[in-house]
Every structure is written in C-alpha cells, then in structure tokens.
Amino acid sequence: MDGSNQSEVSGFLLLGITDDPEQQRVQFWMFLIMYLVTVVGNVLIILAIGSDSHLHTPMYFFLANLSFTDLCFITNTIPNILVNLQSEDKAISYAGCLTQLYFLVSLVALDNLLLATMAYDRYVAICAPLHYTTAMSPTLCILFLVLCWVLSITYGLIHTLLMTRVKFCGAQKIRYIFCEMYALLRLACSNTKVNHVVLIATGSFLFLTPLAFMIMSYLWIIRAILRIPSASGKYKAFSTCASHLAVVSLFYGTLCMVYLQPLKTYSMKDSVAIVLYAVVTPMMNPFIYSLRNKEMHGALGRLLLGKGFQLA
Numbered sequence: 331m332d333g334s335n336q337s338e339v340s341g342f343l344l345l346g347i348t349d350d351p352e353q354q355r356v357q358f359w360m361f362l363i364m365y366l367v368t369v370v371g372n373v374l375i376i377l378a379i380g381s382d383s384h385l386h387t388p389m390y391f392f393l394a395n396l397s398f399t400d401l402c403f404i405t406n407t408i409p410n411i412l413v414n415l416q417s418e419d420k421a422i423s424y425a426g427c428l429t430q431l432y433f434l435v436s437l438v439a440l441d442n443l444l445l446a447t448m449a450y451d452r453y454v455a456i457c458a459p460l461h462y463t464t465a466m467s468p469t470l471c472i473l474f475l476v477l478c479w480v481l482s483i484t485y486g487l488i489h490t491l492l493m494t495r496v497k498f499c500g501a502q503k504i505r506y507i508f509c510e511m512y513a514l515l516r517l518a519c520s521n522t523k524v525n526h527v528v529l530i531a532t533g534s535f536l537f538l539t540p541l542a543f544m545i546m547s548y549l550w551i552i553r554a555i556l557r558i559p560s561a562s563g564k565y566k567a568f569s570t571c572a573s574h575l576a577v578v579s580l581f582y583g584t585l586c587m588v589y590l591q592p593l594k595t596y597s598m599k600d601s602v603a604i605v606l607y608a609v610v611t612p613m614m615n616p617f618i619y620s621l622r623n624k625e626m627h628g629a630l631g632r633l634l635l636g637k638g639f640q641l642a
Contacts, residue, residue, distance in 0.1 A: 375619065456570070
C-alpha cells in the first residue's frame with residue numbers, strides 16, 4: 331500500500347446523522363444532556379467508591395476503572411459532535427480523525443477487557459469464595475488492570491497505524507457522528523485487505539475470547555447458585571451478578587448490531603446502533619450498577635448527604 335496518503339488528504343467532513351437544522355438543534359440538546367448525565371453519573375461512581383472504605387474491594391475497584399473508561403470514551407466523541415452540530419464547518423483534520431479513531435478503538439477494547447475481568451471476580455467470589463482473597467489480591471488486581479491497558483493500547487495502535495497506510499480519494503465525507511473504523515474503510519480507494527484480516531484476527535482474540543470466557547464463567551456461576559439450598563441465598567448470590575450481566579448484554583448487544591455484518595452493508599441505518607454503543611452504554615452503566623446495589627446507594631448517600639446518611 332501507498333503510505334503517502336497523508337499528504338493527499340488533509341481531513342474529513344463529519345456530516346452527522348441529518349442535514350435538517352431543526353433536527354440538529356434537537357440532537358445538540360439531546361447529546362448535551364446525555365453527556366452531562368454520563369459525566370455526573372460516572373464521576374459520582376468514582377468518588378463514591380474512592381471515598382467509602384466499604385467499597386475498597388476488587389469488584390468496585392474494577393467498576394471505578396470502568397466508569398473512568400466510559401468517561402474517557404464519551405469525552406472522545408461527544409464534545410466534537412456538539413461543536414459540529416452548532417457549526418457550519420463540519421471538517422475534522424486527518425490527524426484529529428485518526429486520534430479520535432485511536433481512542434475509540436482502544437477504549438472499546440478496554441471496556442471489554444474490564445468486563446471480562448469483572449466476570450472473573452464474580453466467578454471467584456461465588457464459585458471459590460475460600461480462595462477469593464488470594465485469587466483477587468490487590469497485587470493481582472493491579473496486574474489485571476495493567477494487562478487490560480497494555481492490550482487495549484496495543485490494539486488501538488495496530489489499527490490506527492494500519493489506517494495511516496490506507497489511501498483515500500474523492501470526497502472525504504463521513505455520514506456519521508465521529509471517525510469510526512468501518513466508516514473510514516468505506517472511503518478507502520486502496521486495498522484494505524490487510525486491515526480486514528488484522529481486524530478479524532485481533533477482534534476475535536480481544537472480543538470473542540473474553541466473551542467466551544464470560545459465558546463460561548456465568549455457566550459455572552449459575553451452576554453454583556443452583557446448588558445453594560435457600561432461596562434467599564440464591565437471590566443474594568445472583569444479585570451480585572445481575573448488574574454486570576446487564577452491562578455485558580448492553581455492551582455486546584449494541585456492538586454486535588454494528589460489527590456483525592459485512593462492510594459493504596454498513597450504512598446510515600447503523601447510526602442508531604452507533605449512538606447506542608458510543609453514547610447510551612456509557613450513560614447507562616452508572617444507573618445499572620447503582621439501581622439495586624445497597625452498598626452503592628449507601629456510598630452515594632454518604633457522599634452527597636454526609637457521613638451520617640444511613641439506608642432505611
């Protein structure tokens with residue numbers, strides 16, 4: 331492939347979802363509200379976990395990191411979307427587009443790996459509780475987190491560097507709300523076979539392998555829960571996993587809507603699915619994890635209302 335395309339294309343036009351000014355105004359306020367809700371929700375989760383000693387456990391440690399990842403993820407896309415919706419100039423530079431792509435790809439991978447690590451935490455807690463302290467020691471938790479970051483950064487670098495070898499020609503118009511992998515590949519007029527092969531190979535390793543691990547973990551978890559004699563014990567054990575299951579389902583459900591299809595069929599209709607996984611998922615995670623979690627309710631209450639707050 332020709333690596334000189336950087337001098338041939340100076341940038342792209344992010345056309346967004348619609349050209350209708352009225353709909354753009356509605357979208358601006360919608361994205362702004364969703365962004366603010368996401369930032370507030372995830373910041374509160376991080377502060378509550380950091381300030382409450384009862385939540386200094388592996389599960390909440392990884393939840394705080396998941397919230398931080400979601401904050402970075404949505405900040406990588408939404409501010410630029412808001413600027414584009416308010417401006418007639420929809421241009422984004424070539425470097426800016428690839429930078430956005432790098433963080434998008436890396437943070438999606440990090441979200442996925444953190445969810446897999448949290449599944450392992452729940453597996454150990456329910457299936458091997460006597461070994462929990464050893465299997466999820468602070469040192470091992472830090473090592474798991476470092477491994478997640480290293481794999482995610484490497485994954486993002488691989489695909490971003492491969493994208494720099496792609497040659498673009500003609501009108502560089504992206505009918506999406508941000509610089510996304512499939513959207514850029516559709517604009518290519520050079521051979522992108524290597525990109526597709528690497529995308530499938532690395533995607534299978536970094537997404538399908540953790541997904542298979544999570545499925546296996548929950549099969550063992552369900553088996554262990556069914557062996558618990560009391561109904562209250564079963565409910566308590568399952569309730570510790572329910573939030574994680576809901577987040578995993580939302581994450582993979584929206585991701586599959588976008589990427590489990592041939593590149594040639596990728597079209598404007600997929601913008602709804604893109605908004606779901608890029609905007610709605612980071613916004614919903616704090617609500618899902620705090621909705622039925624009494625420990626989180628208590629920590630948030632003490633954070634917002636003072637240390638004297640107690641749950642009824």
